[in-house]
Amino acid sequence: MRYDVIIIGGGPAGLGVAIKASERGKRALIIEREKRLGGILKQCVHDGFGLLRFGEKLTGPEYAHRDVVTALGMGAEALTGSFVISITKKEGEYFVATTSERGLRSDSAPALVFATGCRERTARQVNIHGTRPAGVLTAGSCQHLVNLKGLLPGKKAVILGSGDIGLIMARRLTLEGAEVAGVFEAKGEPGGLQRNIRQCLDDYGIPLRMKTTVVEVYGDKRVEAVRVAPVDDDMRPVSAGEIIPCDLLVVSVGLIPENELQTSLGLTLENGTRGVAVDQYMMCVDREGVYVVGNALHVHDLVDFVTEGAMTAGSDLGSGRERQLIKIDTKNLSYIVPQYFDVSAPAQKSVFYMRSPRSMRRGVLKVFADGVEVLKKRLVNVRPPEMIRLECAVAPVDSLEITLEEESV
Amino acid sequence: MVKLSVIRKKLDRSGFTSVRAEEFNGGVRLSGELDNWEDILECGRLAVDKKHSRGVINDIALKGYTPPPPRMPALTDKALEGKTPDVLVIGGGIVGAAIARELTKLKISVLLVEKEYDVATGQSARNDGMIHAGIDIKPSSNKVKYNVRGNKLYDKLSRELDVPIERPGQLVLYTAPWQKLLYPAIKLRGALNGIPVYPVSDKKAKEFVEVPGLRFGGFMCPSAGVVSPYLMTVALAENAVVNGAEICLNTAVIGIHSNNNHIEYVDTNRGRIYPEVVVNAAGVFSDKIAEMAGDRHFTIHPRRGVEAVLDKTAFKKAKCVVGKFVISGSSGKGHTKGGGVIVTIDHNLLIGPSAHETPERENEATSAEEFEEVFDKQRLLVPKLERGDIITYFAGTRAATYEEEFVVEKSPVTDNFIQAAGIQSPGVTAAPAIAEDVRMWVKECLSAEDNPDFNPIRKGIPVVRELGESERAALIKENPDFGEVVCRCEQVTKGEILSALSSPLPVDSVDAVKRRVRAGMGRCQGGFCQPLVVQIISEKLGIPPEKVTKKGAGSEVAPYIKEGSK
Numbered sequence: 017m018r019y020d021v022i023i024i025g026g027g028p029a030g031l032g033v034a035i036k037a038s039e040r041g042k043r044a045l046i047i048e049r050e051k052r053l054g055g056i057l058k059q060c061v062h063d064g065f066g067l068l069r070f071g072e073k074l075t076g077p078e079y080a081h082r083d084v085v086t087a088l089g090m091g092a093e094a095l096t097g098s099f100v101i102s103i104t105k106k107e108g109e110y111f112v113a114t115t116s117e118r119g120l121r122s123d124s125a126p127a128l129v130f131a132t133g134c135r136e137r138t139a140r141q142v143n144i145h146g147t148r149p150a151g152v153l154t155a156g157s158c159q160h161l162v163n164l165k166g167l168l169p170g171k172k173a174v175i176l177g178s179g180d181i182g183l184i185m186a187r188r189l190t191l192e193g194a195e196v197a198g199v200f201e202a203k204g205e206p207g208g209l210q211r212n213i214r215q216c217l218d219d220y221g222i223p224l225r226m227k228t229t230v231v232e233v234y235g236d237k238r239v240e241a242v243r244v245a246p247v248d249d250d251m252r253p254v255s256a257g258e259i260i261p262c263d264l265l266v267v268s269v270g271l272i273p274e275n276e277l278q279t280s281l282g283l284t285l286e287n288g289t290r291g292v293a294v295d296q297y298m299m300c301v302d303r304e305g306v307y308v309v310g311n312a313l314h315v316h317d318l319v320d321f322v323t324e325g326a327m328t329a330g331s332d333l334g335s336g337r338e339r340q341l342i343k344i345d346t347k348n349l350s351y352i353v354p355q356y357f358d359v360s361a362p363a364q365k366s367v368f369y370m371r372s373p374r375s376m377r378r379g380v381l382k383v384f385a386d387g388v389e390v391l392k393k394r395l396v397n398v399r400p401p402e403m404i405r406l407e408c409a410v411a412p413v414d415s416l417e418i419t420l421e422e423e424s425v
Numbered sequence: 426m427v428k429l430s431v432i433r434k435k436l437d438r439s440g441f442t443s444v445r446a447e448e449f450n451g452g453v454r455l456s457g458e459l460d461n462w463e464d465i466l467e468c469g470r471l472a473v474d475k476k477h478s479r480g481v482i483n484d485i486a487l488k489g490y491t492p493p494p495p496r497m498p499a500l501t502d503k504a505l506e507g508k509t510p511d512v513l514v515i516g517g518g519i520v521g522a523a524i525a526r527e528l529t530k531l532k533i534s535v536l537l538v539e540k541e542y543d544v545a546t547g548q549s550a551r552n553d554g555m556i557h558a559g560i561d562i563k564p565s566s567n568k569v570k571y572n573v574r575g576n577k578l579y580d581k582l583s584r585e586l587d588v589p590i591e592r593p594g595q596l597v598l599y600t601a602p603w604q605k606l607l608y609p610a611i612k613l614r615g616a617l618n619g620i621p622v623y624p625v626s627d628k629k630a631k632e633f634v635e636v637p638g639l640r641f642g643g644f645m646c647p648s649a650g651v652v653s654p655y656l657m658t659v660a661l662a663e664n665a666v667v668n669g670a671e672i673c674l675n676t677a678v679i680g681i682h683s684n685n686n687h688i689e690y691v692d693t694n695r696g697r698i699y700p701e702v703v704v705n706a707a708g709v710f711s712d713k714i715a716e717m718a719g720d721r722h723f724t725i726h727p728r729r730g731v732e733a734v735l736d737k738t739a740f741k742k743a744k745c746v747v748g749k750f751v752i753s754g755s756s757g758k759g760h761t762k763g764g765g766v767i768v769t770i771d772h773n774l775l776i777g778p779s780a781h782e783t784p785e786r787e788n789e790a791t792s793a794e795e796f797e798e799v800f801d802k803q804r805l806l807v808p809k810l811e812r813g814d815i816i817t818y819f820a821g822t823r824a825a826t827y828e829e830e831f832v833v834e835k836s837p838v839t840d841n842f843i844q845a846a847g848i849q850s851p852g853v854t855a856a857p858a859i860a861e862d863v864r865m866w867v868k869e870c871l872s873a874e875d876n877p878d879f880n881p882i883r884k885g886i887p888v889v890r891e892l893g894e895s896e897r898a899a900l901i902k903e904n905p906d907f908g909e910v911v912c913r914c915e916q917v918t919k920g921e922i923l924s925a926l927s928s929p930l931p932v933d934s935v936d937a938v939k940r941r942v943r944a945g946m947g948r949c950q951g952g953f954c955q956p957l958v959v960q961i962i963s964e965k966l967g968i969p970p971e972k973v974t975k976k977g978a979g980s981e982v983a984p985y986i987k988e989g990s991k
Contacts, residue, residue: 049910099910101890115889115918117905120898138950140817147790148819150975150982153955160956167971167983192987231793236496237979279738 017123019045019093021333022112024100024277025131027055029310031083032323033129036330038090045123046087046094047114053087053094054080055133056156057319059163062184064211068320079319095121103128103281110305127305127333130278131326134271134311139233142176142202142269146232151239155181155268159188168192170264174242175199176230179207179401180317182268187216189266196222197260200244202229202251205375207268207401209317230265231257239263271315278308288351289314295341295358296366297332298325307333314353314369317403321369325353328367337361342412347419348373350400363411368418370406372398378423385412394423427453427478435471444468444485450838451479452722458486462784466726469827480723481827487784495710496787498540498675498694499978505673506696510536512867513691513700515678515714517544519654519853520845521706522661523860529668530864531873536700537662537670538693540677542977543937544930545658547708548852550940551789551821553732553767553775554654555746557851558595558646560611560620567831571855573618576648578857586660587885588652593745593768595649596625596633598806599641600749611644622646633745638808649746651770654853655940659930664883666929668876675977678707681717686839688718702870704843704863709786709824711832711846720838723826723847727786730764730778731795733818735810736948739774742809749806764799766807771943776803776810783822791820816948823849833859835866843867886924886942890916911961912954914947922958926965933966935959936976955982 021037023030026048037044052058057065060076067073074082088094098116105111110128114121136154144152151170153161159181161167171194175182178201186196199217204227206213217224225244231253232243242265245257273291275283283292283300291313293301298313300306309326316322341356350373357366372379376398383391383406391408398404398420410416427448436444441464444457453472459465469483512528514521517539525537541547556579559572583590599605608624615622625633627642662672673695680692681703691698707714715721748765767775777799796818804810826832826847836842843866845859867873887900889907900920901908907920925941926932935951935958938944944958945951951958959982963970974980 049913097909099913099916101916113894115897115901115908115910117901117908119901119905119908120894135949136952138817138952140950141815143793143796145791145793145796150980154952157952157955161959161983162987165956165960165970165983166987166989168985168987169983171985232790234790237974237976238981238984276738 017045019043019123019125021045021127021129022047022110022123022125023129023131024112025055025133025310025312026053026094026096027131027133027310028057028080028083028319028322029133029312029326030055030129030131031080031087032326033131033307033309033330034087034092035083035090036327037333038087038092040331040333042333044092045125046092047098047100047112048094048096049099051097053084053096059159061163062188065319068318069323083323100277103277127307129307129309129329130312131310132274132277132312134273134315137270137272139265139267142267144230144233144267147235149233149235149238151235151263152233152265152267155185155266158185158266162188162192168194170194170239170262172197172262173264173266174230174244174260174262175266175268177201177207177268177270178213178224179268179270180209180212182266183208183212183216185266185268186222187220190220190222194264197262198223198225200228200230201226202247203227204249205399209402210399228257229253233265234259239265271311273312273315275312278312281306286351286355289353293355294353295339295356296328296354296361297358298329298354299332301341301356314351317401321403321405324367325369342414342416345415345417346370347417349418349420352418357412357416359412363409365407365409368406368408370404370418371400372404372420373400375399376422377425380421380423381406382419382421383408383410384415384417384419385410386414427451428474429453432472432474436468439467439471441468446472449482450720450722452482453478454482454484456484458488460488462487462782466782469724469726473827475828475830480832482721483724483726483827490784492784493787495677496540497677500675501694503696505676505693505698507699508536508696509699510534510671511700511871511873512536512702512704513538513698514704514706516706516708516711517541517662517672517674518547518549518706518708519545519658519661519856520848520859522658522665523856524704524706524845524863525670525672526661526665526668527860527864528867529665529670530876530879531868532876533867533871533873535665535670536698537665537672538676538678539672539674542674542934543932543940544662544672544674545655545940546976548821548823548849549658550655551819552654552850552853553778554651554769554853555767555851556590556592556650556652557854558620558649559618559851559854560597560615560622560646561751562851564614564618567833568851568855569618571831571833571858572851573620574858575855579650579652582857583652585881586657586664586883588657588660589770590650590652591770592648592650594645594647595746595748596630596643596645597748597750598630598637598639598643600639602641604750605642608644620646621648633743634747634807635742636807636809638804638806639749643750651746651768652853653770657853659941660883660885663929664881667883668879672930678714678717681714683719683839686719688839688841702841702843702867704845706845708848709822711824711844715844715846718836718839718842720836720842720844723828723832725786725824725826725847727783727822728825728849729781729783729788729795729820729822731791731799731818731820732775732777733796733799733815735774735776735814736816737772739810739814740768740772743768743774743807747806764803766803766810774810776800786822789820789822791818795820817950825849831855831859833862835870841870886921886928889918889921911957912944912947914949915943917942917944919961922961923965926962933962933968934974934976934980935962935982938962959983
């Protein structure tokens with residue numbers, strides 16, 4: 017079938033694009049490999065979703081449900097249980113072949129959206145050695161077993177990584193009757209949102225130990241213990257550390273955008289985000305008509321921003337801009353999305369998402385268009401895990417620069 | 426005759442005066458107690474005399490160390506009590522599986538016992554999957570003989586068993602310019618053993634490796650290939666079962682009773698078995714089995730190796746197996762061929778192995794030190810290797826003897842005992858050839874007839890991701906489960922997983938499924954698909970989900986049911 021846009025991935029990012037595209041009368045097809053739409057949100061049974069967008073504290077499934085109902089209600093079509101096996105381009109049209117239990121199928125559209133989400137870094141990818149028993153799980157995998165399958169993978173857990181999923185799983189496991197011996201973080205600062213540290217650890221008396229990592233796993237059939245050791249700034253162990261008996265090691269050590277389909281199309285990835293480079297409408301810099309949204313583009317901490325970025329892409333589909341791209345210069349940022357700016361687009365509000373490389377009590381964000389300061393914004397409690405969102409109406413001609421500076425208190 | 430006085434002198438000269446050396450079973454037995462493992466190994470090496478002795482039996486104890494007991498199956502029953510197979514094969518690695526299949530070419534009954542939850546859980550799964558050319562093995566050894574014969578058998582085996590092999594060749598790079606001068610000797614060695622080889626200039630090397638780390642050229646052994654060693658083991662075992670062999674997993678040999686140098690019965694955790702002939706293919710425990718059978722003349726000193734697996738996206742960095750030229754010293758130490766960068770049959774890059782001597786036969790834990798050693802060493806060969814490309818790493822234990830030689834023989838001591846012992850690298854390559862010889866001895870022993878009904882053909886599980894469009898569509902039409910992708914990284918379908926669960930050798934664990942169809946072997950390492958595989962196993966086999974294991978009893982993935990979910 018021919019569509020105006022094919023969206024690969026039916027999580028919040030894909031749904032956001034579909035809603036906006038359908039609103040504009042575009043025929044959208046969502047391809048989702050699982051049987052249900054909603055992506056990873058379906059297993060996120062905790063609340064806190066939608067605070068910015070709806071002013072309500074929703075659970076993940078509730079948030080997803082609203083978007084599924086809206087998108088399908090507006091006429092977006094969804095192919096669930098379908099897996100993309102190839103993408104080819106012929107005369108400006110993208111042909112997407114999928115497999116499902118119904119057979120093989122090919123659909124096409126002049127616009128393509130990657131909303132493929134991200135995957136978790138594994139225990140082995142952070143240099144954990146020792147045996148390979150049952151009971152070593154990534155946080156997402158653990159969450160799947162507990163929240164969707166009703167199983168408990170262990171009774172005494174050690175959690176490595178203070179990212180949001182790690183924190184949330186510490187609380188979940190505690191609520192389900194397991195003991196969490198502690199959350200360990202190799203870096204000097206927690207990786208998750210402050211509110212999650214309070215609500216998931218402090219409220220339950222779960223200890224958080226910084227600059228300490230798991231170095232070794234013991235146990236033949238099941239985890240029997242892990243060794244944790246203090247590390248230096250380069251995350252190298254500085255002593256033998258101690259052995260903690262446990263039957264479950266949950267690792268929450270980072271998310272990696274799923275971009276194998278994108279790279280198979282020859283798109284290149286940015287170092288900072290491990291996603292592709294895009295303009296302010298989330299369109300790939302080196303491919304007209306291809307958009308990347310959500311965690312496939314860069315890993316978000318709030319779903320509300322995922323939806324916002326996706327809707328920006330949805331609002332641009334088929335606009336046929338004759339792009340004139342300039343690279344956005346930055347100072348003191350670990351990354352910015354978009355990385356490029358289309359100066360041919362009509363002057364309107366644009367949103368920039370960025371992260372600070374380090375924590376600051378106070379910071380100043382400045383935007384310079386063609387060398388002229390057009391916006392200055394004061395920030396408090398800047399932390400790398402908390403994404404900075406900046407809204408700015410700007411119409412540069414030659415250059416756009418965004419800088420972050422620390423302000424002395 | 427064993428020359429004890431020579432060995433005594435060697436031991437004394439090295440300061441091992443407290444070590445006792447005596448003649449035992451045609452070999453040399455060492456005993457006593459020493460403070461460190463390296464000294465014990467050194468004594469073993471000093472006692473090697475391949476010309477006059479059947480082998481080294483090293484019983485020197487390590488002070489203050491009690492070896493851990495072998496990993497034993499959790500169950501005990503009488504399922505095999507009173508069984509009378511013509512041949513009992515001990516060990517379900519690639520050697521045991523190849524032997525079992527080969528024996529079904531005879532009109533005899535074959536029983537294979539394996540103490541683990543699946544075949545191919547030891548060395549046979551924990552190696553680089555190379556079909557070695559054999560150029561780097563000492564000429565006129567059992568190793569090279571079986572290697573060269575085995576290498577040639579692989580094409581036929583691959584066709585019959587539907588297990589893919591590739592022969593990308595092995596590029597051996599010189600580490601110094603003068604080594605080029607040795608090429609005529611290499612060529613001669615190749616000619617003597619029937620191994621093709623040709624020289625490769627530095628310029629030509631770049632056709633095989635994106636950026637070779639060594640710039641002095643080298644030589645190519647085009648017959649070197651790759652296979653999935655665990656898939657081949659599974660295929661051999663399945664074909665053996667289809668041809669009438671019985672394979673009992675979770676079955677450990679705990680004793681062998683002989684009378685007058687003749688094995689009468691074998692005790693296992695599942696009852697007493699009365700075989701006519703016993704074949705020892707017990708890998709790292711093969712010396713223990715030899716001892717039980719009354720013909721111990723070698724010792725296994727376990728040597729652990731670590732290998733790292735790189736993402737498929739690293740594949741472009743090397744297109745063949747790359748190793749570096751190593752001139753083996755005479756000290757007999759550190760028997761590793763230096764390892765290298767291997768392009769696996771699945772087009773991952775694999776780097777390693779390391780070599781670390783250890784008294785522990787089943788310690789397959791990796792350590793940061795051994796891992797770093799592997800990575801640093803191989804990066805010299807292919808400088809573009811990056812840490813971020815590594816998706817996992819694993820360790821295995823080689824069953825090395827002090828002679829660093831395979832023990833493949835019809836026992837001259839125990840009349841109904843055959844050994845395929847001390848098999849380490851290149852065991853995968855050699856296994857099919859070893860199995861042929863074992864069949865020949867069994868045939869003689871039992872005056873067995875050939876089995877006219879032997880069917881060499883096994884149809885593998887379809888690899889859906891590799892099918893053409895029309896074939897794929899037809900398969901899904903026939904069975905919609907082949908349309909549903911479960912493991913996203915390796916694109917494994919539900920149909921493939923279900924096929925693995927209903928294969929001739931029944932399995933029920935997540936890791937057994939992984940070895941057969943690769944679900945969970947990709948870059949996310951099962952993060953997404955493991956819960957789904959657990960569910961599929963549970964539904965297909967009727968096991969409650971909390972009882973589904975990663976690798977056999979005691980390794981339940983999620984052993985408890987959540988409160989309120991009951």
